[in-house]
Amino acid sequence: MTGIVLGVAVVFLLLNLLAGLWRIGAGPTAADRMLAVLLFGSTTVAVLLIMAEWQGDGALRTVALLFVMLATIVTLAFVGTPSDRERP
Amino acid sequence: MTSTTVYLLAASAVFGIGVYGLIVADHILRKLLALNMMGSAVFVFILTVAGVTPEGPDPLAQALVLTGIVIAVAATAFALALMVRMFQETGLTSLQGHDGDD
């Protein structure tokens, strides 16, 4: 029973994540797209944590930990990309 | 339809799409994106084709994939360095137009 709940949660979060794609397409600014990346990062962490419980694989929590750290670094690398407004 | 089949089909599709992108795309960076996606597809392919042992996916295949991932990122990093320098020298981000005889 818990297994089903966990599985459904994963599916829901994945769909949630894919919904964020719309924001990437729509923009309109680079910041909006970065926000979508933020969404992907936090959602992926949750998915991994749930998968760890679901599949009984504790190592996936470490993967989630990595994602948490690296999400920030990607954002840092993002900041400084020219925003769309300035582009000629 | 098993999970393995699903990933196998997806990997082949991404590989084909990557080939298309690598050849047709104009911007070098986009070619590199295509190349990296092809690489990921091949890695998924390796793991799924190798099958599973009682203790999870074939450990040899997993090791090959790890090696492949590191090689891919090294090659990508070098390619990016080359691309940036090329851009600085020529102002070009594309390989279109042939190198010409004169």
Added chain:
Amino acid sequence: MTIGVLVDVLLALSLVGLSLQVVTGRALFRDLVLFILFGLLIALSWARLGAPDVALAEAAIGAGLTGALMLMAYRRLAAGGAADVSPARRRPLLALPVAALAGILVAIIGLSAQGVERVPDAAGTLVLQELSATGLGNPITGVLLVFRGLDTMLEMAVLLVALLGAWAVLGAAHPGRLHQVDRETPLVSALLTTVAPVTLLIATHLLLVGTDAPGGAFQAGAVLTGCGVLLVLTGTVRPRAAAGLLTKLLAIAGLAAFALIGVSALALGRAPMTLPGMWAVYLIETAMMLSIALTMTLLFARSRALGPEQR
């Protein structure tokens, strides 16, 4: 496991859709973001396929590092005035046949792979049988360091070649001012004081458990790279014009340690690449981790060396 299959189908479809978008898109920045998402989903796929070792590496290297490298390169191009939007493709003559060929390729590969049946005595099974003799608990580390050490050593050579090649095309010895984040923001220094130590901790953890559990030198090195990238992006360390001896020694450490121990087996009358004991495993893994981290950070910063800011 019907929900499981549903998750798999969802992931697989997203992968295909994303790759299609990235390849056919026009706005580069948008497609870079999609590529990063692609990397995240691939990592999730590894988790679904039951390969946590690979998922770790993909999270750190495939999704994190590759994405950051691409972004940095994009910023360097943008700073030089390169346009984001690629011109409309002028090559329909090329695109159509290539698409057709790629489609055939997909069909052939996808269909043929269905026919593959696992051989009962595949090398992977042998790895599991022979693992106990190596003293390692993680079969993947066993393959990487003991059974197929040559691959791993040459892989370190690939990393070194990437670094030397990047140095060769770096151009005149100018470190340049790197794009960086404004450090006036208090949050950034908070980030430095929390995340940087945690990365070190996790890297050490991954390195140590790698012999018996998911983890190892590559994952640890990639995490450590994350720390280095953080320091570079926040301007805590600055590019230097010339590499000192320490930088060079660290860059070759992994390859040198592996090669040295691999050859010294000859003196003991064993085949080359034979490791003399567990200490060698730890030594090589530590050296590889440091080399990977330094090499990737330098490639990221596009510089020959890094050092604290000089005032």
Added chain:
Amino acid sequence: MTMGLADLIGATLLVLGCAFYGAGTVGLLRFPDVYNRLHALTKADNQGLLLVCAGLAVLSGSWGVTALLAVIWLLGLTAAAVSAHLIARHARHGPDPGVSAEEP
């Protein structure tokens, strides 16, 4: 298959967490400008992550896992705060003022 009380609590927390995630995404998609979206997304997702972690901690019933989940949540909080802050600055000022092109 029966469900114990702990499982029930855990599952409920998990579902609630997912609901917050969903709300964050709706905010990202529907809100009118980047600052509103930022607000909705980060707040909701942090809350969501907290609930998901709590739910999973209850489900796992292990202190070690709980500790790890707590660390992940705290790190996630820091990361989200910093990221959101930087993105907001980016949206306001364009590329970060500290950012400059590499000199040729």
Added chain:
Amino acid sequence: MTTEALTLLVFAPLAGALVMVVAPRRAAAPIAVLSLLTLPPALVPLTRAVRAGELVQLPLAGFAAPLGIVWRVDALAVTMLLLSVAVVLLVSLHALASFPPERESGQRFWPLWLILVSSLHALFLSADLFNLYVTLELVTLAGVALIAVRGEPAAMRAAMRYLLLGLMASLFYLLATALLYGQTGTLDLYLVGERLEAGGLTAIAVALMATGLLLKAAIVPLHVWLPAAHGKAPGPVSAVLSALVVKAALYILIRLWFWGGGGQAGEHAALLLGVLGALAILYASAAAIAQRRLKMLVAYSTLAQLGYVMLLFPLASAGAYRAVVFHVVAHGIAKAAMFLAAANLLRALGSERLQRLAGAGSRHGLDVLAFALAGVSIMGLPPSGGFVAKWLLLAAAWQERGWAWVVVISVGSLLAAVYVFRVVSLAFAQPLREPERAASAGEEQGRAQLTSVAALLLAALAIVLGLASAPLIALIDQGLPPGMLR
């Protein structure tokens, strides 16, 4: 003894590269020379063992296939190693002058160069499909970096194209490796050969792998990257790329086909490969004639000469095998000489336009002589190594009644004669105007002479190979592919 020799072939250049990265500049030249000079002695015990009919095997770390990686040396591997060491040593002589190790350019060049040598040797020794992938990748990356090492825009463009297509080729190869591993449960090439059964799956795996390798080997129509890459690279790099690096991909293909069960793909596939070879010979020779730049001409000539190797697949006889392997060696040496000579002329004349060659015959006699001697071998005129190779190949085609192949080989040689003669006759033509002589310092003069000597030595070797072909042929015959008797 052979264990040490094998180790030395791979690890000596590698160690040289590593030490050079950290050592002070003035130590660079001795390190380079020392690490390269260990290579010829290492070949002696190997050649002796193989001549005695031994198959030298070294399971690395003591793990036999399928668990571990095995280095295997048979006659084919030794032949390739002999070619590699000969070419590398003589081209390095050139590089010592054109990339002085103690200067900045040399500091960039030499570590990459030594790693390239090491990885080429690891490739020739390896009998493991995945290990071959890693070495291929290493060879490609080092090659690309060396093409771009001077930072010239045209060279960087060419390097980028080579890199992108090379990486794609590697992925094709890797995909096929995955299929073969899934099917046979081993990565060892010989075990794959034993376990592989003819069928659709095998055909697809072989086709994918062949596609990747043909792309790496620049067989027409997958050749688009080669002319610029080889034509714009620095002289020593072009020489080794043409002589060894493209051959490495063909080496793997031949191994796969005749040892690794690739031949199961069937006669039609073999015929297709042969047709591609014929296309390469005819198209690339014609294109070489149309070139207006010296190094591009030489690069197109490489494309054409690679085509002859492909004729092995449809002919598939002992005679053809002997001829093709001999051709690989002969062309490798001659083409290395040709590229070095072309690079020297380019440097001396300041332009690589063919018109500017006029009068070079008298002023840069050594280089023109080297070019001409190498050209004799490329055209297949006696008494050169190229002559022996073409002759053997014609005989093999004749014996198999492959009349079409006979025609292609003859036409190819004729076309080669046209483009080589074009260069040589231009060099001896009356110059349009007397170019001013650049006064060069003594040291520079010495360097220029060293580069000419390197080219000439290689060219002389290309001729000597024809005069003393018997030992090499005997060596090649020692290791005919399994099932190939006659």
